[in-house]
Amino acid sequence: STPFVITLDGPTASGKGAVAQVLAAHLGFAYLDSGALYRLIALIALRSGWKVNRELSTADEAHLVIWASNLDVSFVGEDIFLGEENVAQDIRDEEVGNMASKIAVCAWLRAALLDRQRAFAQGTGLVADGRDMGSVVFPDAPLKVFLTASAEVRAERRYKQLIAKGFSANMDNLVKDLNDRDARDMAREHAPLKPAQGAYVLDSSDLTLEQTVDVVLKLCAEQV
Numbered sequence: 001s002t003p004f005v006i007t008l009d010g011p012t013a014s015g016k017g018a019v020a021q022v023l024a025a026h027l028g029f030a031y032l033d034s035g036a037l038y039r040l041i042a043l044i045a046l047r048s049g050w051k052v053n054r055e056l057s058t059a060d061e062a063h064l065v066i067w068a069s070n071l072d073v074s075f076v077g078e079d080i081f082l083g084e085e086n087v088a089q090d091i092r093d094e095e096v097g098n099m100a101s102k103i104a105v106c107a108w109l110r111a112a113l114l115d116r117q118r119a120f121a122q123g124t125g126l127v128a129d130g131r132d133m134g135s136v137v138f139p140d141a142p143l144k145v146f147l148t149a150s151a152e153v154r155a156e157r158r159y160k161q162l163i164a165k166g167f168s169a170n171m172d173n174l175v176k177d178l179n180d181r182d183a184r185d186m187a188r189e190h191a192p193l194k195p196a197q198g199a200y201v202l203d204s205s206d207l208t209l210e211q212t213v214d215v216v217l218k219l220c221a222e223q224v
């Protein structure tokens with residue numbers, strides 16, 4: 001039988017990751033953090049000496065596809081292993097996030113990651129978090145949610161998240177980074193950030209994590 005897929009898309013720091021993890025744990029579903037895949041490739045690129053402002057050449061795009069096809073990643077609870085190395089912390093760096101959004105414009109890279117993402121739909125169900133989960137990766141998902149929040153609330157959430165993880169952060173830079181990244185994610189030609197057809201648009205600016213999860217659980221109940 002087909003796993004029940006819940007897609008959670010939305011802009012940077014909208015709270016999708018936290019909501020998706022709580023939902024998946026609550027329902028006993030698998031969890032896909034698709035942004036982590038883009039961040040892993042970004043980490044590999046940065047470690048190969050690429051700079052965030054690099055203009056991607058055709059040869060670069062070929063490298064991205066090769067890195068994606070050979071990606072040796074395992075998700076173990078909160079840990080993310082690249083080969084033997086736990087990079088769960090490293091990929092949360094803002095520089096890695098910015099690089100991820102730069103390389104995410106590459107259609108060949110996106111195509112190279114498709115099957116890997118779809119393979120997460122196993123067992124009873126899956127909660128998939130990203131930008132194009134409902135529009136491209138799981139277009140037939142029975143429940144699609146597009147989670148938003150005001151720019152101020154998102155910058156504040158990202159600030160707290162970074163500080164909690166031991167990174168330093170500056171509010172003004174964060175607001176600028178979030179806006180740049182969202183603009184790039186929305187403007188790109190392939191799989192741009194936008195609500196999928198049939199998605200529920202949910203603004204979580206004034207909701208706690210628990211309240212947001214409750215709304216999604218109610219939407220789930222309406223689907224079955």
Ligand code: C5P
Binds near residue numbers: 012100
């Ligand atoms: O969600 P997260 O901030 O970890 O994603 C990092 C970047 O990866 C995003 O800014 C976006 O450009 C890209 N991404 C994407 N498609 C996804 C998930 C992430 O293009 N499904």
